[in-house]
Amino acid sequence: DQQVKQNSPSLSVQEGRISILNCDYTNSMFDYFLWYKKYPAEGPTFLISISSIKDKNEDGRFTVFLNKSAKHLSLHIVPSQPGDSAVYFCAASAGSAGKSTFGDGTTLTVKP
Amino acid sequence: NAGVTQTPKFRILKIGQSMTLQCTQDMNHNYMYWYRQDPGMGLKLIYYSVGAGITDKGEVPNGYNVSRSTTEDFPLRLELAAPSQTSVYFCATQGQPVTEAFFGQGTRLTVV
Numbered sequence: 001d002q003q004v005k006q007n008s009p010s011l012s013v014q015e016g017r018i019s020i021l022n023c024d025y026t027n028s029m030f031d032y033f034l035w036y037k038k039y040p041a042e043g044p045t046f047l048i049s050i051s052s053i054k055d056k057n058e059d060g061r062f063t064v065f066l067n068k069s070a071k072h073l074s075l076h077i078v079p080s081q082p083g084d085s086a087v088y089f090c091a092a093s094a095g096s097a098g099k100s101t102f103g104d105g106t107t108l109t110v111k112p
Numbered sequence: 113n114a115g116v117t118q119t120p121k122f123r124i125l126k127i128g129q130s131m132t133l134q135c136t137q138d139m140n141h142n143y144m145y146w147y148r149q150d151p152g153m154g155l156k157l158i159y160y161s162v163g164a165g166i167t168d169k170g171e172v173p174n175g176y177n178v179s180r181s182t183t184e185d186f187p188l189r190l191e192l193a194a195p196s197q198t199s200v201y202f203c204a205t206q207g208q209p210v211t212e213a214f215f216g217q218g219t220r221l222t223v224v
Binding site for chain 1: 143145149153154155156157160161162167170171179202204206208209210212213214215216217
């Protein structure tokens with residue numbers, strides 16, 4: 001059973017508009033959530049994270065929202081830029097375990 | 113600082129051959145991970161280590177072995193390569209449990 005799910009394999013948005021990427025999880029022990037960005041032929045790079053004690057975390061154009069009761073988080077990118085085109089992975093970890101469980105990723109395409 | 117360095121970047125193996133994927137970090141991180149990414153999928157944890165001399169199995173450990181004799185190095189060993197091990201392998205490090213991971217650029221392995 002997949003514990004972290006990204007149900008949209010792809011998303012296409014126009015430059016300047018908002019991109020919303022979604023992620024659902026099933027394991028109630030998860031208490032730390034991260035988003036990573038990945039370009040082709042590169043390793044993932046960290047984008048933004050949120051602890052379960054918060055419901056929102058903002059960093060520049062990127063905001064992550066966490067709804068614990070729904071076991072759902074989302075990444076908002078405003079405004080979207082062509083350079084944001086990449087694969088975005090949602091990841092979750094439980095306490096001191098450190099190791100993260102990843103979703104399958106969403107490919108974001110931002111059109112100029 | 114190089115961060116996380118993986119070698120080789122590409123490798124083609126014949127069925128039944130063995131090889132070691134190298135991972136070295138200069139970030140003085142205790143936590144290290146090996147993930148594999150199959151096409152269109154997320155990252156699956158193979159093995160991880162919380163410090164020198166300590167290793168543990170992840171989600172998909174079969175067919176692999178690891179060792180962690182130093183803080184810097186975390187090699188991944190494939191003993192009898194099988195086509196199912198064709199994948200992109202990522203090594204990652206993490207300083208503390210509730211922080212982001214830093215990834216290498218990956219090793220693309222093809223088993224024929």
